[in-house]
Amino acid sequence: QDVSVQGAADFFLAQKEHLREKFKKLDLKRRKKLILGFTSGEFFAFINTAPVLIVVLADIKKTPYAVASASAACENMLLMAHRLGLGACWTVIGAVDKTNREKVKKIIGYDDPKWDVVAIVPVGYPDQDPSRKSRMRKPVEEAIDWQ
Numbered sequence: 001q002d003v004s005v006q007g008a009a010d011f012f013l014a015q016k017e018h019l020r021e022k023f024k025k026l027d028l029k030r031r032k033k034l035i036l037g038f039t040s041g042e043f044f045a046f047i048n049t050a051p052v053l054i055v056v057l058a059d060i061k062k063t064p065y066a067v068a069s070a071s072a073a074c075e076n077m078l079l080m081a082h083r084l085g086l087g088a089c090w091t092v093i094g095a096v097d098k099t100n101r102e103k104v105k106k107i108i109g110y111d112d113p114k115w116d117v118v119a120i121v122p123v124g125y126p127d128q129d130p131s132r133k134s135r136m137r138k139p140v141e142e143a144i145d146w147q
Helices: 017-024 028-036 041-049 066-083 098-108
Strands: 009-014 052-059 115-124
Touching: 009 017, 009 066, 009 098, 017 041, 017 052, 017 098, 041 115, 052 066, 052 098, 066 115, 098 115
Parallel strands: none
Antiparallel strands: 009 052, 052 115
């Protein structure tokens, strides 16, 4: 069942196949252009194959900080997904321009203009376990300019 939890930020979980099929067709021109910059079209394949897509929305009429609030909630969700062993990725496909944001809202039934799409997060179990070595962090001394 698809669920929604409302506040200044809202998350719509698209689990039904017919909804996920509609997302596959979003923003195809831009996706194809991005994919050409990579050696393989597999870079964005997870968007089409993820069992769940979470649409992150912000109530832009409720507070001027709604997008920041939704973004922080999205980041917390990504951290928890990682903790649970799930693969998840913050994408802006479908959220980069007003036309596509309106298409996303139509797909999920959010007609109220107060809601704006912030991100689409595909979630599922990864095919492989990414190596921690591939995520080397800079030492704090290099990342922060102490004045």
